[in-house]
Amino acid sequence: MELEKLFAQLHSLPSIPKVAQDLIQQFDNPSTSLDAVARNIALDPVIAVKILRLANSARFRGSRESTSIEDAAMRLGFNTLRTLVLASAVTGAFTAAPGFDLKGFWLHSFQVASVSRLLAKQQGMDADTAFTCGMMHNIGELLIQTGVPELAAKLNTPGARGAAGRAANEILQLGFGFPDVGAELARRWQLPVIIQQAIAFQNNPMQAPETNPLPKTVAQAVLISEVLGAHGGATDEAREALDSPLLEGVDLDKLFAALPAVLEADKAFEQLLS
Incomplete structure (x- = not known):
């Protein structure tokens, strides 16, 4: 074959959301900001819900609940946030x-x-x-x-x-x-x-x-x-x-x-x- x-x-x-494609393309861009990433994530409701759920999970949970993508982004940090977005996007692109x-x-x-x-x-x-x-x-x-x-x-x-x-x-x-x-x-x-x-x-x-x-x-x-x-x-x-x-x-x-x-x-x- x-x-x-x-x-x-x-x-x-299989396709990955534009927010994930943008993040991948930004790997070598030192000027990428956490705020810009958070704004992009907010445009994709499926990924946004997963990020909020993870920010409030036992591993990342703080003294109060995160209720916005911006707050979740601050809690998770850029590297963790980017990793979770990519993981969510790629796993969501395939069915079993x-x-x-x-x-x-x-x-x-x-x-x-x-x-x-x-x-x-x-x-x-x-x-x-x-x-x-x-x-x-x-x-x-x-x-x-x-x-x-x-x-x-x-x-x-x-x-x-x-x-x-x-x-x-x-x-x-x-x-x-x-x-x-x-x-x-x-x-x-x-x-x-x-x-x-x-x-x-x-x-x-x-x-x-x-x-x-x-x-x-x-x-x-x-x-x-x-x-x-x-x-x-x-x-x-x-x-x-x-x-x-x-x-x-x-x-x-x-x-x-x-x-x-x-x-x-x-x-x-x-x-x-x-």
């Missing part, structure tokens, strides 16, 4: 195919995003962009589920383990894997090229442009997330299992010291899925 044919079989291309665990899919995506952010901070990279790349790294999988549901059902059966194994199986069955589909969707969404590349080269980070380290960061985060899942979280066993050349240069002791608090804090994203 040609990649173009997959997109042609979709009844409509029959038999596919959409909530589990997004929880895994958020974990990869959280680990990507930690790795980026450790390596002096843009942590917010890394989080976005992690959150979107496997969006191509959702298009495969929607565009070729018959084949997707076969791909969903237990078999090849891990992201690389799944992508290889998809290439065998379809002629392309979820990184290819995700990168093409990111291109059609007009996301920054560095995000397109992070998605496209996540399984082959050494083939990515030397000027973009994000594919390797995402690849590292996916590997770490898979090990966390296999060993019940950030345990000593998980730490010992992470013996891979891909992680050369990563301070795993520092990473694992930070992981429990980060993973607990990011449970707020589960509220976006309920």
Whole structure:
């Protein structure tokens, strides 16, 4: 199957609200203000309701309830607000195919995003962009589920383990894997090229442009997330299992010291899925 044919079989291309597109395009704009973001959010009632609900959740709740987007924005802060808006917009763009665990899919995506952010901070990279790349790294999988549901059902059966194994199986069955589909969707969404590349080269980070380290960061985060899942979280066993050349240069002791608090804090994203 040609990649173009997959997109042609979709009844409509998943879309994200303009407010989210604007935020993505503002990644490299240092003059972006919290007030401007809040005004944009207020134009989208679905996202606005979710932001207010999260601002009043146990994680962020202050001495009084937030009743306006401006107040919620002040409480959450720019980085958290932007992350939540993007998470809400992207998760809202897709519907579940029959038999596919959409909530589990997004929880895994958020974990990869959280680990990507930690790795980026450790390596002096843009942590917010890394989080976005992690959150979107496997969006191509959702298009495969929607565009070729018959084949997707076969791909969903237990078999090849891990992201690389799944992508290889998809290439065998379809002629392309979820990184290819995700990168093409990111291109059609007009996301920054560095995000397109992070998605496209996540399984082959050494083939990515030397000027973009994000594919390797995402690849590292996916590997770490898979090990966390296999060993019940950030345990000593998980730490010992992470013996891979891909992680050369990563301070795993520092990473694992930070992981429990980060993973607990990011449970707020589960509220976006309920």
